Amino acid sequence: MGPVLPTLLLILAGILVGGAWSLYRQEAPRGAIVVTGLLAVLATVGGVLWLLPGEG
Numbered sequence: 001m002g003p004v005l006p007t008l009l010l011i012l013a014g015i016l017v018g019g020a021w022s023l024y025r026q027e028a029p030r031g032a033i034v035v036t037g038l039l040a041v042l043a044t045v046g047g048v049l050w051l052l053p054g055e056g
Contacts, residue, residue: 009047
């Protein structure tokens with residue numbers, strides 16, 4: 001897969017951050033904002049960790 005999957009995860013993270021911001025601006029329920037933000041954080045962490053050098 002190479003650098004494709006981490007790149008897609010980071011793109012997804014950016015979309016989710018934009019979605020969380022949009023939900024915040026629309027005064028959506030707090031739960032929706034928190035879930036979207038957490039998914040953005042998980043996608044960012046996953047993309048960055050995937051790029052770090054490691055075993056294998």
